[in-house]
Amino acid sequence: MDVIDTGTEQLLCDVDEGIALVTFNNPTKHNALSSPIRDALPRVLRTLQANDDVRVVVLTGAGEKAFVSGADISEFGTQRTTPEARAAFDAGQVDGARAWIELEKPILAMIRGYCIGGGLLTALQADIRICSDDSQFGVPAARLGLGYGFGGVDQLMQLVGPSWASEILFSARQLSAAEALHVGLVNRVVPSGTLRGEVWSLADAIRDNAPLTVRSLKVAIREARRDPSKRDLELVASLVEACFRSEDYREGQTAFMEKRPPAFRGR
Numbered sequence: 001m002d003v004i005d006t007g008t009e010q011l012l013c014d015v016d017e018g019i020a021l022v023t024f025n026n027p028t029k030h031n032a033l034s035s036p037i038r039d040a041l042p043r044v045l046r047t048l049q050a051n052d053d054v055r056v057v058v059l060t061g062a063g064e065k066a067f068v069s070g071a072d073i074s075e076f077g078t079q080r081t082t083p084e085a086r087a088a089f090d091a092g093q094v095d096g097a098r099a100w101i102e103l104e105k106p107i108l109a110m111i112r113g114y115c116i117g118g119g120l121l122t123a124l125q126a127d128i129r130i131c132s133d134d135s136q137f138g139v140p141a142a143r144l145g146l147g148y149g150f151g152g153v154d155q156l157m158q159l160v161g162p163s164w165a166s167e168i169l170f171s172a173r174q175l176s177a178a179e180a181l182h183v184g185l186v187n188r189v190v191p192s193g194t195l196r197g198e199v200w201s202l203a204d205a206i207r208d209n210a211p212l213t214v215r216s217l218k219v220a221i222r223e224a225r226r227d228p229s230k231r232d233l234e235l236v237a238s239l240v241e242a243c244f245r246s247e248d249y250r251e252g253q254t255a256f257m258e259k260r261p262p263a264f265r266g267r
Contacts, residue, residue, distance in 0.1 A: 030069035042099035068119025132192035138174035211266035
């Protein structure tokens with residue numbers, strides 16, 4: 001196992017057998033997104049992108065009570081009140097959003113407990129979300145009186161549609177795991193005792209597939225969500241062509257004919 005230095009104990013990251021586990025480790029505040037976490041996260045994501053040994057990224061929260069409970073409200077007075085402070089905060093948010101987009105590896109969110117506000121936005125960065133049956137989801141912005149940026153509204157609406165996004169945002173109420181599954185916030189709901197096993201089973205399956213193919217699919221899905229005028233279809237085409245030219249493509253065919261699991265190497 002390789003442990004990645006994040007620069008803070010509030011964000012942990014290790015890589016084991018091709019799977020990176022990123023843990024939000026602020027349990028006394030239900031893993032709220034503190035300044036140290038927000039500052040470290042873009043750097044960690046870029047480190048994972050640059051690491052060819054990483055094939056899958058799993059996000060989770062420390063303990064059993066929360067994935068991420070949102071932003072650290074105790075910091076709002078100094079960081080989200082004056083125009084200057086909000087501008088600095090927003091600049092950090094932009095860098096974080098860019099780092100999520102740049103991460104072209106599958107991301108799984110392993111959710112247990114509270115997944116609220118900024119925690120829900122963090123979970124939305126994942127390609128696949130699996131939660132325990134005791135999880136809760138919501139966006140409390142309307143109860144706090146803060147302005148909610150367009151990016152977060154757009155991400156939520158793309159996933160659940162305008163009607164459910166309206167109810168989630170306007171009411172600020174918390175949704176149960178069953179409701180989250182119904183509206184499309186999560187892929188599946190499992191008993192809390194089996195959550196890690198379910199997530200790791202899926203992560204193992206993705207890790208063992210052809211990395212170049214998985215990357216090309218993730219980029220294609222990313223581009224499909226963009227405005228048609230801004231899609232980089234040449235990039236998608238080049239990644240697809242790289243799959244056909246790869247050693248992994250030949251390995252996949254050979255393994256199929258020999259009736260054995262393929263051993264993909266990402267080239």
